[in-house]
Amino acid sequence: KCSHCRLFVFLSMWALDLEWISNIRVNTQAVLKRAQHIQGQKICRNQWQAAWLLKGVTCIDLTTLAGDDTPSNVHRLCLKAIQPVRYDLLKKMDMHNKGVTTAAVCVYPSRVADAVMLLKNSNLPVASVATGFPAGQTPLETRLQEVRRAVADGATEIDIVINRTLALTGQWKAMFDEIRQFREACGDAHMKTILAVGELGTFTNVYKASMVAMMAGSDFIKTSTGKEAVNATYPVAIVMARAIRNYFLRTGHKVGFKPAGGIRTAQECLVWLALIKEELGNDWLSPHLFRLGASSLLADIERQIYHYVTGQYAAYNELPIA
Ligand SMILES: *[C@@H]1O[C@H](CO)[C@@H](O)[C@H](O)[C@H]1NC(C)=O
Numbered sequence: 042k043c044s045h046c047r048l049f050v051f052l053s054m055w056a057l058d059l060e061w062i063s064n065i066r067v068n069t070q071a072v073l074k075r076a077q078h079i080q081g082q083k084i085c086r087n088q089w090q091a092a093w094l095l096k097g098v099t100c101i102d103l104t105t106l107a108g109d110d111t112p113s114n115v116h117r118l119c120l121k122a123i124q125p126v127r128y129d130l131l132k133k134m135d136m137h138n139k140g141v142t143t144a145a146v147c148v149y150p151s152r153v154a155d156a157v158m159l160l161k162n163s164n165l166p167v168a169s170v171a172t173g174f175p176a177g178q179t180p181l182e183t184r185l186q187e188v189r190r191a192v193a194d195g196a197t198e199i200d201i202v203i204n205r206t207l208a209l210t211g212q213w214k215a216m217f218d219e220i221r222q223f224r225e226a227c228g229d230a231h232m233k234t235i236l237a238v239g240e241l242g243t244f245t246n247v248y249k250a251s252m253v254a255m256m257a258g259s260d261f262i263k264t265s266t267g268k269e270a271v272n273a274t275y276p277v278a279i280v281m282a283r284a285i286r287n288y289f290l291r292t293g294h295k296v297g298f299k300p301a302g303g304i305r306t307a308q309e310c311l312v313w314l315a316l317i318k319e320e321l322g323n324d325w326l327s328p329h330l331f332r333l334g335a336s337s338l339l340a341d342i343e344r345q346i347y348h349y350v351t352g353q354y355a356a357y358n359e360l361p362i363a
């Protein structure tokens with residue numbers, strides 16, 4: 042997009058429509074039923090399954106967010122992001138020259154520079170959590186500074202957290218204003234807004250918070266930090282996906298979706314892809330509009346692909362981990 046179009050889109054989008062927000066009601070029973078239906082569907086087998094799993098790999102934000110992260114484990118993570126599935130396995134599937142990588146790596150702000158250096162010869166973006174992740178309990182100026190610093194260090198995607206109290210108590214205008222400030226601090230970097238759905242109470246609140254986050258200019262909305270007691274669940278995902286769909290129908294703007302937290306198995310990955318396909322359609326089945334935030338998921342996917350290619354299950358030492 043040219044910068045003028047971008048500016049125009051932003052000007053027309055960055056508006057808080059409180060009337061729209063106040064009219065939102067989510068039918069909990071309908072959402073739960075829909076989630077059960079999606080989980081209960083038959084999952085495709087064999088080569089289709091392997092293709093879907095590779096699609097899943099390309100949508101992963103390969104993540105490490107631990108207190109003991111060091112340059113060396115970030116180094117391993119980056120190598121894994123560049124070559125997420127063993128070369129010989131990809132070759133057997135004739136996918137070795139298709140540029141299969143994860144979508145991004147995701148790290149804490151102080152590890153951004155390490156990751157940027159390691160990935161400088163690849164096209165892989167570095168994402169950073171910021172704004173006092175995971176709780177967001179630091180002064181606003183500190184949170185803004187953190188965003189600017191991560192961008193200055195080379196992060197091109199910023200995962201911000203919202204002030205949950207604002208969402209819980211329905212202070213939508215204040216939440217909108219705060220997210221807009223983060224949006225400004227992000228500059229050209231993509232902004233993913235983490236709602237921490239496990240702390241928002243009702244589905245209606247999740248839907249409203251999703252809308253406000255999108256109105257304030259989020260490129261993605263993301264379920265969880267992975268540090269709350271409740272992680273990404275399918276019902277909550279359906280609520281957020283419907284908010285994304287309605288926002289698109291109303292504004293023509295496509296916002297991405299990122300479930301994160303506790304997603305570990307290849308089977309779950311397939312359910313997530315099916316959910317996105319059914320709720321949002323094929324346009325959203327790409328790293329531009331869909332990310333899976335995960336750390337151990339890739340290992341299980343690679344094991345399943347190994348099984349598909351060789352007919353056997355890999356011992357853990359046969360597949361290098363991130
Ligand atoms: C979050 O919002 C609440 C309610 O307005 C406010 O009291 C609190 O100070 C905010 N938290 C931060 C870290 O700014």
Ligand SMILES: *[C@@H]1O[C@H](CO)[C@@H](O)[C@H](O)[C@H]1NC(C)=O
Pocket residue numbers: 267268269270271272302303304
């Ligand atoms: C949520 O995800 C985190 C990170 O993957 C995990 O440590 C935690 O056990 C999960 N919590 C639940 C309730 O699944």
